[in-house]
Amino acid sequence: MINKLEEVLKESLGVFHIPVIKAIEIFLIFIIAAILIKLGRYLIKKFFEKQKKFKYKLDDKRLDTMCTLLISLFKYAVYIAAVIVSLSDILDLKAVLAAAGVGGVAIGLGAQSLIKDTISGFFILLEDQFAVGDLITIDNMTGTVERMELRVTRLKNSTGDLYIIPNGEIKRVINHTRDNKMAIVDVPVAYSSNISKVNEIVQKVCDEVKEEFTIFTEDPKVLGITELADNNINLRIVAKTLPNEQWAVERRIRMKLKESFEENRLEFYDRSTILKND
Known part of the structure; x- marks a missing residue:
């Protein structure tokens, strides 16, 4: 032909x-x-x-x-x-x-750069620094590993932006997916509130959230007062979750706290103090 x-x-x-x-x-x-x-x-x-x-x-x-x-x-x-x-x-x-x-x-x-990137890629894989699906930070770029190729690693952040990083330029990596994560929620409470009642309500919220999720490695609990601020007391709730599940837990705890405080006529801040400062 x-x-x-x-x-x-x-x-x-x-x-x-x-x-x-x-x-x-x-x-x-x-x-x-x-x-x-x-x-x-x-x-x-x-x-x-x-x-x-x-x-x-x-x-x-x-x-x-x-x-x-x-x-x-x-x-x-x-x-x-x-x-x-x-x-x-x-x-x-x-x-x-x-x-x-x-x-x-x-x-x-220009194969020198290609060889450098390739060798770096194999060492990343060999040392198990991160894998496809992991949430990582490289320099100031944070995203989920979409693909790891011969020469580059592709990250996609929460807004959909795609970072394409040559493997040879990856020097420092923070892997947010390895090991369990700490969920931390600081609860501002007005000085005028009954702290015993607040503790009881916050602990009830912790127990309710515990029943809603199956991702806890350590159950939510009230750690105690962590700060005496100008306009409020800060209570802290802590829990441990599976990797990358802590944010959903924190959001749910905050939502239930807002609802519980409204039901029980509790304030997060002393309004009179805030108005006086204004």
Whole structure:
């Protein structure tokens, strides 16, 4: 088919048919490369999905991380092979590649940065610093790990912004997903309030919230008075939850406190003191 196409182009374009044929061959090579990448991505995902069903297996997040990293590695390998085939076989640059040497071509293509990012990525995986699905902070960027690729890590923050960070630039990582988290709610209470009654109501809220959630590793409890401020006393509620569940607990506690204080005609602040200060 290529020969027939070459004959047609030769008749219509003359000597200019050669670069056209070369361009078509390169285009076909990259089409095949794209198909191989899609097929490889599908097979790799199927393999790791099967791994998740085994009784004895790695953590799901770690498997997801290995999956995205392997897909990225396969993608780069296929594209690099496609470029090498295009340069050496189709464009007849074997002599140039041999003269320059593999190291010279790699440096010329900026592979030093790629190698640095790749090695960093493998060390992140090896040391289990974070995994796909973890909530982390890198420098001043906080987000959930969407994907970890051969060269970059992709984070998505709570507003949907996507951070794309080269693995070689990741120096300090805060992982917010590892280990249990402390839920802390400070409750302002007016000095004029009956503190015994307040303690009773706050503890009741803690007990009610405990029944609503199944994520506690330590039940909510009233820690006690933590501050004597100008316009109020501060009571503190503490609890321990599974990773990344503390915010939902804190929001629920605050909501129930607001409702309970209104029902019992309790104030968070002494209004007379506030008005006097104003």
